[in-house]
Amino acid sequence: MTADLLLLPVPRRLTRQAGGFRLTADRLIRITAPDPQRIFSMARRFQAALQCAYGWHWQIVAGFAVPGAPVGLELRLAPGELPHPQGYRLVVAEHGLRLTAPDEAGLFYGVTTLIQLLEQRFVAPVGGQRFVAPEEGQRFVAPVGGQAEEAVLPALEIVDWPDFPARGVMLDVSRDKVPTLETLFDLVDRLASWKINQLQLYTEHTFAYQNHPEVWAKASPLTGEDILALDAYCRERFIELVPNQNSFGHMGRWLKYPRYAGLAEIHGEFKVPWGVAHGPFSLAPVQPGSIDLVRGLYDELLPHFSSRMFNVGCDETFDLGSGQSQALCAERGVGRVYLDFLLQIYAEVSRRGLTMQFWGDIINDHPQLVPELPRDAIGLLWGYEADHPFDVQGARFAAAGVPFYVCPGTSSWNTLAGRTENALGNLLNAAENGLKHGACGYLNTDWGDNGHWQAYPVAFLGYAAGAAYSWCLAENRALDMAAAVGRFALTTPPAAWAAWRLTWAMPTGPAVCC
Numbered sequence: 001m002t003a004d005l006l007l008l009p010v011p012r013r014l015t016r017q018a019g020g021f022r023l024t025a026d027r028l029i030r031i032t033a034p035d036p037q038r039i040f041s042m043a044r045r046f047q048a049a050l051q052c053a054y055g056w057h058w059q060i061v062a063g064f065a066v067p068g069a070p071v072g073l074e075l076r077l078a079p080g081e082l083p084h085p086q087g088y089r090l091v092v093a094e095h096g097l098r099l100t101a102p103d104e105a106g107l108f109y110g111v112t113t114l115i116q117l118l119e120q121r122f123v124a125p126v127g128g129q130r131f132v133a134p135e136e137g138q139r140f141v142a143p144v145g146g147q148a149e150e151a152v153l154p155a156l157e158i159v160d161w162p163d164f165p166a167r168g169v170m171l172d173v174s175r176d177k178v179p180t181l182e183t184l185f186d187l188v189d190r191l192a193s194w195k196i197n198q199l200q201l202y203t204e205h206t207f208a209y210q211n212h213p214e215v216w217a218k219a220s221p222l223t224g225e226d227i228l229a230l231d232a233y234c235r236e237r238f239i240e241l242v243p244n245q246n247s248f249g250h251m252g253r254w255l256k257y258p259r260y261a262g263l264a265e266i267h268g269e270f271k272v273p274w275g276v277a278h279g280p281f282s283l284a285p286v287q288p289g290s291i292d293l294v295r296g297l298y299d300e301l302l303p304h305f306s307s308r309m310f311n312v313g314c315d316e317t318f319d320l321g322s323g324q325s326q327a328l329c330a331e332r333g334v335g336r337v338y339l340d341f342l343l344q345i346y347a348e349v350s351r352r353g354l355t356m357q358f359w360g361d362i363i364n365d366h367p368q369l370v371p372e373l374p375r376d377a378i379g380l381l382w383g384y385e386a387d388h389p390f391d392v393q394g395a396r397f398a399a400a401g402v403p404f405y406v407c408p409g410t411s412s413w414n415t416l417a418g419r420t421e422n423a424l425g426n427l428l429n430a431a432e433n434g435l436k437h438g439a440c441g442y443l444n445t446d447w448g449d450n451g452h453w454q455a456y457p458v459a460f461l462g463y464a465a466g467a468a469y470s471w472c473l474a475e476n477r478a479l480d481m482a483a484a485v486g487r488f489a490l491t492t493p494p495a496a497w498a499a500w501r502l503t504w505a506m507p508t509g510p511a512v513c514c
Helices: 040-054 104-119 181-193 224-236 288-304 326-332 334-351 367-372 390-400 420-437 456-471 481-488 495-501
Strands: 013-022 028-032 059-062 071-077 088-093 096-101 123-125 149-160 166-172 198-202 240-242 269-272 275-278 309-311 355-359 378-382 404-407 441-446
Touching: 013 088, 028 040, 040 059, 040 071, 040 104, 071 104, 088 104, 096 104, 104 149, 104 181, 166 181, 166 404, 166 456, 181 198, 181 224, 181 456, 198 441, 224 240, 224 288, 240 309, 288 334, 326 334, 334 355, 334 367, 367 390, 378 390, 378 441, 390 404, 390 420, 404 420, 420 441, 420 456, 441 456, 456 481
Parallel strands: 028 059, 028 071, 071 096, 166 198, 166 441, 198 240, 309 355, 355 378, 378 404, 404 441
Antiparallel strands: 013 149, 088 096, 088 149, 123 149, 269 275
């Protein structure tokens, strides 16, 4: 990246060439694909970006019968041309723009790169080769040497594909801040523009279960209608909205009510790594009603999502063995009792044809049990300090043949303005060791411990850095993150994305921040 060209994430290979493509009003967008209707939304996204940046409207057409001369952008789906899923080749040449990809996701990511180029509003003097990006909000630069300047994209070729197949963000919506649907749409647009392809909303009690109204009555929950709308919004932006419902620990907001109190492991004190905590906290695995409750939650929650994955949580069950399961844990071991209940949950998830994700902290405390994990479940290896042992944990899961994600964090929670140095170190560490040990995903987490003090934009640095490192670590390791965040994150949403959002009808009764 140079002073006049900045992209987020930085592409894997970018070659600058002489000259450029002069943007004019009299061009077409041509879709070359077996099913052009599936590519139409991507063409419209570029069309909206061009309209917002320059005020020009390029018509969208499909097929080869259209003459090539007026075509300004060709979107071409070519499954055999690039060997990498989600990859793309973007060529900016004197005659126009050509974007080729082996799959629809790759075309979408190529369009996001092209939109970032458009929004930098490159200009060049007539007959010259100098390309600059004008100041924010300036469409054309004043004439140089008496010659009028016009809008140009610099000639280049980008060949790009991701390091991690799954690149996600998880937002905590259970520790006192439930975003409005409008805020979630904004987040989805930002993440999609940085090539993130998974989103999770960490849920304890903030989904409006119709069978359990007392649990969420004062929590401003997301409703089934909200999730259906958000899922559809995500799909069009190639983001998978993965359901997330904690199912073992972190159930105190359920177990405090009389209806569920008998399912609690303990209602008194129990030890935690930082001292003493008070129950209720975890479900008691010895109670048959515990798995019955989980089963009922899944029956109601999961039909609202199109994803075939499901994060069941199951982290930090520190009270296990302190109450109702004390005798069983003394006989079989805490790790074994934990795994047995996890496998019951796995059976419920598998019965629905889904892939289970689960937090890996408790199993990592009992490493001898890792080889007993199902090979079609995904361990989520989390840690939020810059020196977290992703290397050791990744090696352990890889040796056992258990697929896993690395899960760093934005380092924004329990702060007012974030921990920048730790965030970058933690996010980089996760990417390095995830690649080293073959992680199939990278899930960047944004928690709300102790009440979610941080304002929404505080996490943008972490989101942007995680998107960059998980897309292509080699090219983004040295990215000027301050410049990238300043241009792509700490601004209003890109005009093209905001304009596109206006085509969506907002559902009535969105969630309200509590």
